[in-house]
Amino acid sequence: MSAVQRIASRIPWAYTGRRLLIAIPTLLLIITVAFFMMRMAPGGPFDGERKLNAATEAALNAKFGLDKPLWQQYTDYLWGVMQLDFGPSMKTLGKSVNDLIADGLPISLAIGFLSITLAIIVGTAMGIFAGLRQNTAGDYSVMGFAMAGISIPTFVTGPVLILIFALTFSVFAVGGLGTYPNIGMSFHNMTLPVITLALPQIAIISRLMRASMIETMRSGHIRTARAKGLSERDVVLKHALPSAVLPLVSYVGPAMARVMTGSLVIERIFGLPGMGSYFVDGAINRDYTLVMGALIIYATLIVLFNLVADILYALLDPKVKYD
């Protein structure tokens, strides 16, 4: 069997299929609840500071289909979503929600992906370090740092990091995506948001990793490896690490989702035009279609991340059987 075949044979296909099937009613529920919640709320997208004249309002309502009966708006919207068309934005003139998502999603995904990668690398390393030195000064300092990481909210670390690294030492950008012609995601303007978002995750991952490492180092197969006379390095890297890392895998899926939602605040602090800013602005401005689009994208991502984590878990742990 080739490596590919071996991996393919370990993926729980039936389980994956069923999870994807469950995802459909989940998304449908999310769309339905959000749709009717927004429509039932007092106030519409075109109630501004000034009252629009009746003709304009009627024209706008007709343009966005708001003059149709509610159930028809709902079915029209669902039909659009099925074709991956989230409709025109009700507030940003001339842009479709698809355009806005195409602008914002790469930014949010980049921050989220970089943060979780950083968190996994640093958190795992710190956890192994602490776990191998249980109840020593090194362990306590790492765990103290981790405790602080869990207890300090990102909207405190964010401004403090800005104050230190951007305003005082001018190493990194205060926020935003730079000014012309250097617009875009760069090391200069992405470092602080990524670190801010990663810190709590580093803390949680290192705590998880430490506990798991301690448990693994006490298990029978480690004693066997030592008894065989393997070097401590081989014992840790080849025998302890693969099994110690398993609990982490099931954490990373939901963590990815948490990082994505956490980027709401990060985008606000650092003034980044990602999905999160669109969502919050859309919700405040009653931009129905934008909010719905962002919500659906977020929900889909969360479902996907959780599924990928579960499949990875099945691939890595031969003992796991999904029925």
Place this chain on the structure above:
Amino acid sequence: MTDTMDLTGRKEAVETAIQGGRSLWDDARARLFRNKAAVVSMWVLGIIFFIAVLGPFFWVHDYRTISSNVELAPTFENLHLLGTDTQGRDSLARLMIGLRISLAVGLVATIVSLIIGVTWGAVAGFVGGRVDNIMMRFVDVLYAMPFIFFVILLLTVFGRNIILIFAAIGAVEWLTMSRIVRGQTLALKNMEFIEAARATGVPFFTIIRRHIIPNVVGPVAVYVTLTIPVVILAESFLSFLGLGVNEPLTSLGVLISDGAKEMQDKPWMLAAPALTMMVTLLCLNFIGDGLRDALDPKER
């Protein structure tokens, strides 16, 4: 020498065991009180709680009183110990009220999630079969919901409202609780003492209340102490996005978000609420960790 000491120690242990003095709970409590970080945290948290509840009644300034002394630095003059905010209100008074609101949100939302989660999980685990399947699938579906977004939607749609914040956060946090309780219940329900209770005709909800719930208290207590900080963070997260409690009420999140705007010139406006929140969350997390280690000592 050491041997004899060991022996006397063991003798005492045997004696207390014979007298039946030490239950599992006594052991756990002893372990908890041996954990210095947890004990210190309990004291600090107790003081914080005391200040949040009683402080505003005794402090010379009211958190609503506006004055022309805008954005004062901390000073003993007029007893503005932490200075004043952008509207000249005493920062210490506002900090105490903010702390009170944040703690209240943490407690109430956690209690909401506790009640829903424990009932849901215990029923699902105990009844089992198809009911369990349906109930837990429902939890699975809700797990995939990006709840913070729904909370934001609710708050923008129906207006900012503290009760809504309580309920919304509580309704999100019960999911994990129900999973923990279900797992424990599944393990418990086939044990002999439950079977004995059932055989003697104890009604269904009485079994759940009297036999299942007391036995899941340990893991639930740990989860509760670790949920309170999560909830406090969630509330401050909303406040930071401008969706928190209404003026003139305030919360730690609102204060931090206001302070962050002025941090460059007036760092104390950020430092005071940020430190208060950090210490509160640290204490809660240390207590939660201590409880977990005390109730489940194998991870130490």
